[in-house]
Amino acid sequence: MTPIERFTHLGRSPVRAPDQTTRNAQVRGAVVRLAAVQERTLRIRSTYGADRQGARVDHYVFEHDGRGELRAVMLTPASPPPWPGVLVCPGRNATLERVTGLIPPDHPGRDVAAHLTRAGFLTLTLDHGLDLWAAPAALGGRDAGDVLDGTLRLHGGSLLAALAEDALAALDWLRARPDVAATGLFGHSMGAAVALHTALLADEPIPLCAASHLGTYQTMIGKLLAWNQYTALPSILRHADLPELYTALSPAPLQIQYGNADARLDHDDAAQAGERIATSYEPGRAEVLDLPMGHSTGLAEAADFFTRALAKPAAGDDEPFVPAARVSFGVRARLDVLDLVDDALASGSLTLGPCGARLEDLAGHELGRGTAAVSSGSSALEIALRIVGVEGRTVLVPANTFFATAASAVRAGALVDFVDMEPDGLGLDPEGLRAALDAHEDVAAVVPVHLAGVLPDSLPQVLAICAERGVAVVEDAAHALGSSLDGRQAGTFGRLAAFSLYPTKVITSGEGGLLTAADPADLERVRRLRDHGKLSFEENLHEDLGSNWRMSELHAAVGLTHLARLAEVLAERRRLAAWYDENLARVPALTHHEISPDCATNHYKYLALLPDGVDRAALKRRLRAGGVRLAGEVYDVPLHRQPYFAPRFGDRSYPRAEAFTARHICLPIFPGMTTAQQERVVQALRDALS
Numbered sequence: 001m002t003p004i005e006r007f008t009h010l011g012r013s014p015v016r017a018p019d020q021t022t023r024n025a026q027v028r029g030a031v032v033r034l035a036a037v038q039e040r041t042l043r044i045r046s047t048y049g050a051d052r053q054g055a056r057v058d059h060y061v062f063e064h065d066g067r068g069e070l071r072a073v074m075l076t077p078a079s080p081p082p083w084p085g086v087l088v089c090p091g092r093n094a095t096l097e098r099v100t101g102l103i104p105p106d107h108p109g110r111d112v113a114a115h116l117t118r119a120g121f122l123t124l125t126l127d128h129g130l131d132l133w134a135a136p137a138a139l140g141g142r143d144a145g146d147v148l149d150g151t152l153r154l155h156g157g158s159l160l161a162a163l164a165e166d167a168l169a170a171l172d173w174l175r176a177r178p179d180v181a182a183t184g185l186f187g188h189s190m191g192a193a194v195a196l197h198t199a200l201l202a203d204e205p206i207p208l209c210a211a212s213h214l215g216t217y218q219t220m221i222g223k224l225l226a227w228n229q230y231t232a233l234p235s236i237l238r239h240a241d242l243p244e245l246y247t248a249l250s251p252a253p254l255q256i257q258y259g260n261a262d263a264r265l266d267h268d269d270a271a272q273a274g275e276r277i278a279t280s281y282e283p284g285r286a287e288v289l290d291l292p293m294g295h296s297t298g299l300a301e302a303a304d305f306f307t308r309a310l311a312k313p314a315a316g317d318d319e320p321f322v323p324a325a326r327v328s329f330g331v332r333a334r335l336d337v338l339d340l341v342d343d344a345l346a347s348g349s350l351t352l353g354p355c356g357a358r359l360e361d362l363a364g365h366e367l368g369r370g371t372a373a374v375s376s377g378s379s380a381l382e383i384a385l386r387i388v389g390v391e392g393r394t395v396l397v398p399a400n401t402f403f404a405t406a407a408s409a410v411r412a413g414a415l416v417d418f419v420d421m422e423p424d425g426l427g428l429d430p431e432g433l434r435a436a437l438d439a440h441e442d443v444a445a446v447v448p449v450h451l452a453g454v455l456p457d458s459l460p461q462v463l464a465i466c467a468e469r470g471v472a473v474v475e476d477a478a479h480a481l482g483s484s485l486d487g488r489q490a491g492t493f494g495r496l497a498a499f500s501l502y503p504t505k506v507i508t509s510g511e512g513g514l515l516t517a518a519d520p521a522d523l524e525r526v527r528r529l530r531d532h533g534k535l536s537f538e539e540n541l542h543e544d545l546g547s548n549w550r551m552s553e554l555h556a557a558v559g560l561t562h563l564a565r566l567a568e569v570l571a572e573r574r575r576l577a578a579w580y581d582e583n584l585a586r587v588p589a590l591t592h593h594e595i596s597p598d599c600a601t602n603h604y605k606y607l608a609l610l611p612d613g614v615d616r617a618a619l620k621r622r623l624r625a626g627g628v629r630l631a632g633e634v635y636d637v638p639l640h641r642q643p644y645f646a647p648r649f650g651d652r653s654y655p656r657a658e659a660f661t662a663r664h665i666c667l668p669i670f671p672g673m674t675t676a677q678q679e680r681v682v683q684a685l686r687d688a689l690s
């Protein structure tokens, strides 16, 4: 079996085949992982320019950490700005001067940058710098690219990734220019491989014209000695072959050209690959051209493609879509997860192992309290309430919280009752709490919920009331990992506290939860209960009725990696929230929720209150139609109105919870969100509410 057949066999069984969109995202993800590019910005070392036949020619030399310098030539058309821009990645044997037409071409189609600039495009042509980085004597006749590739591979990199990294930086540089309207990528031969990977690694869809680089890797490397090994990422066939890499760019405009007289490609192989791409791509967005040429470029076809692909977009089309939330694991984090998962698989330690222990240590260190990892936030709550001993007794929970807060108490054998929200705040109402404690003699626990990640003003009073009455406090800190009040971390106020690591939460393990306990004996009990009440890992003696509430090592790998980035995640959320704080004044209809300066929230949710009479569902539909999705509310239906509880509590009234659940919205806030996206949210709200 060839590697690709093995891959096909595993990943493409008829039952399990993912749809094309998912598959494309997986392929792009694999490329990001294998390329593992670092962030790079271009720093200009020197530049000089001149006018030449009505157009302008600028030479740039950029600093390059690995190779000393990176040369580029920018050609500016004679027409007035702004111009559509094209980044040109030349083939291995092309020189900058020939591609930009500064000296006559040695090969048909070589002067592609000159041609595109005559057609009205600003072009930036990169010299990949493969022949400049080392002195010929040091190479001793070896190919400079091969030596560089070999060196990079020692560090788990590759030359292709390094070239794509350069091209990404050049693309950013081009896009930041105020005289460049929209940008596309062109590449020929090896440059086409660079351009393709650059497009796959770019954050946004980008039009690509790739010339003379088509086929399947097996055929290309097996048959033709002329093929550069460094036009493919190491290990890529475990994930995708070249046609699938092109397909993964869908729906960005794509043109692939190949020549029917190209001695370096296998024509049948290229034609079949082209067919595969054309049939899997978003209809009408990809064209594969079989041209009467050798290993060359169809200049007119390329210019025509960019003219169509970079035409001024219809108004609104280029505005950033804003999702409600996004789970973001950067490439470093993903590689760390893979290493930890591989450790677990190699050692056979798949649950209650070293990774979970490290997660517990790190969480304990962050929170300043002993911590155990469990299978979910809900199981953390249930275990905590079982330890407190709530069976047959009453547990008081907020009228406005997630269903799981109350459901966990019910599963632990308790009866629940609800307490309204405090005036002008998100916490429990101290008066309501006193009244509920008076009404029930058998209250075993109170569960304050740190809604939206905020440690509410009323928390100290709630804790004091519970202490006075001798009632245990179990914090539902599912929203609040990383939040603190007067420097004290969420999850360290109650006898026990539960955190959720569900994907929508600030830190996730996929599925999972954390439990903290003030008393080490409680923490020991947590460890027994999560593993069927077993006395120890080795002995099959059970003294408690626990359950399987364990966290697997695979989940722990994700959680540990994410938790290790808590400080970054918090800093980013706080930066985004500060931007909203400053800019929400532009939407006068909205009241932004004031948070006490004593609370350092993790900004799990960014809350705002709608004016009376605004139909929230209609507002959300309207925003959605304009490309802005609001995050989910916390919450839109209070517990006494939930169908499960309504038969018993439906006639109750909790006026503050009812008003809050009906009136608030949650603005999108997630790591990786851009200022342009935030700007879009504010504009959309302003338009919709004025």
Ligand SMILES: *Cc1c(COP(=O)(O)O)cnc(C)c1O
Pocket: 376, 377, 378, 379, 401, 402, 404, 405, 449, 476, 478, 479, 499, 500, 501, 502, 512, 513
């Ligand atoms: C998410 C959440 C839970 C439950 O956590 P899971 O990990 O999904 O079981 C409990 N309480 C609140 C307030 C939550 O938001």
